[in-house]
Amino acid sequence: MANDNAIAVLGTGIMGAAMARNLLAAGFEVRAWNRSREKAEPLADDGATVADSPAGAAEGAGFVLTMLADADAVAEAAGGEDGALSALPDDGVWLQTSTVGLEGQEKLAGIADERGVYYVDAPVLGTKQPAEQGQLIVLASGPEEVHERSEPVFDAVGSKTLWLGPAGAGSRLKLVTNNWILGLLGALAETVSFAEALDVDPNRFLKVIEGGPLGVPYAQMKGQMMIEEEFLTSFSANLARKDANLVLQAAEANGLRLPLTEAAAEHFDETIDAGHGEEDMAAIYQATRPDRG
Ligand SMILES: NC(=O)c1ccc[n+]([C@@H]2O[C@H](COP(=O)([O-])OP(=O)(O)OC[C@H]3O[C@@H](n4cnc5c(N)ncnc54)[C@H](OP(=O)(O)O)[C@@H]3O)[C@@H](O)[C@H]2O)c1
Numbered sequence: 633m634a635n636d637n638a639i640a641v642l643g644t645g646i647m648g649a650a651m652a653r654n655l656l657a658a659g660f661e662v663r664a665w666n667r668s669r670e671k672a673e674p675l676a677d678d679g680a681t682v683a684d685s686p687a688g689a690a691e692g693a694g695f696v697l698t699m700l701a702d703a704d705a706v707a708e709a710a711g712g713e714d715g716a717l718s719a720l721p722d723d724g725v726w727l728q729t730s731t732v733g734l735e736g737q738e739k740l741a742g743i744a745d746e747r748g749v750y751y752v753d754a755p756v757l758g759t760k761q762p763a764e765q766g767q768l769i770v771l772a773s774g775p776e777e778v779h780e781r782s783e784p785v786f787d788a789v790g791s792k793t794l795w796l797g798p799a800g801a802g803s804r805l806k807l808v809t810n811n812w813i814l815g816l817l818g819a820l821a822e823t824v825s826f827a828e829a830l831d832v833d834p835n836r837f838l839k840v841i842e843g844g845p846l847g848v849p850y851a852q853m854k855g856q857m858m859i860e861e862e863f864l865t866s867f868s869a870n871l872a873r874k875d876a877n878l879v880l881q882a883a884e885a886n887g888l889r890l891p892l893t894e895a896a897a898e899h900f901d902e903t904i905d906a907g908h909g910e911e912d913m914a915a916i917y918q919a920t921r922p923d924r925g
Pocket of ligand 1: 642643644645646647648666667668671699700701702704705708709729730731732756757758759760866867868871875
């Protein structure tokens with residue numbers, strides 16, 4: 633019988649560690665696992681147990697929450713040898729919050745089905761700071777019989793949970809939202825570079841749009857990073873490139889071309905090739921700046 637107060641958190645990177653802390657603060661018994669154990673260890677100071685394996689973390693737990701880089705990493709941690717699902721009780725719930733795209737989502741749903749556990753596809757909106765503040769938006773989708781059980785977990789990590797339908801609906805909306813972010817960021821980087829090329833102070837551009845319908849707060853935040861060339865990571869360029877790929881794959885599978893996103897993906901390739909992959913996604917600016925090459 634699953635203990636719904638116990639949760640295995642697999643992946644303690646930027647997002648997973650922050651979510652684990654908020655789960656601890658909400659009174660959950662958190663068992664944390666990370667491939668590089670040293671990144672999970674600081675969570676012990678907050679009251680988490682650090683597990684040696686995903687299975688060790690999931691033993692007897694009501695929930696497994698995955699927050700890993702991509703679908704392959706999630707599949708291995710959940711369904712591989714010593715994976716969490718081998719130890720999760722039959723009535724346990726797998727809350728899959730990583731961004732994995734459509735094919736990835738289907739593969740993971742298949743793994744859950746094979747093991748006979750409940751599976752909730754629940755990617756999140758929001759970055760490092762909202763994750764630390766428990767202000768994520770959870771795009772949840774999955775079986776109705778576990779909605780109520782899952783709410784305390786989602787309430788601990790987020791400010792809002794949207795239940796969108798059967799598993800897969802969350803990942804579809806997440807991709808749509810990510811396409812918007814990728815386009816915004818690419819246009820912003822090119823606009824900052826364009827301003828510089830024209831001898832227009834890019835701060836003037838940010839000032840002129842601020843507070844009006846064109847002045848999304850996101851542009852102020854990421855625009856400042858570009859102008860100052862300080863790319864402290866909230867969301868890495870490597871993972872943004874992964875997301876661009878997931879968007880483009882899903883578009884192609886549904887008969888659509890997205891040339892703006894293709895261009896953003898190329899900018900990210902250049903950014904990563906130049907050694908900025910671990911920096912924040914705003915480092916896409918490096919591929920657009922007027923003095924490059
Ligand atoms: N950061 C954001 O703003 C944000 C927002 C929404 C959604 N997301 C999504 O959330 C997920 C996590 O993002 P993050 O920003 O927290 O990333 P991150 O800080 O780079 O952490 C990535 C995590 O994945 C693990 N990992 C990578 N490859 C692995 C593998 N092959 N096997 C096992 N573990 C592996 C890492 O383990 P190690 O420590 O051992 O490397 C780490 O725990 C991604 O799917 C991302 O797209 C991120």
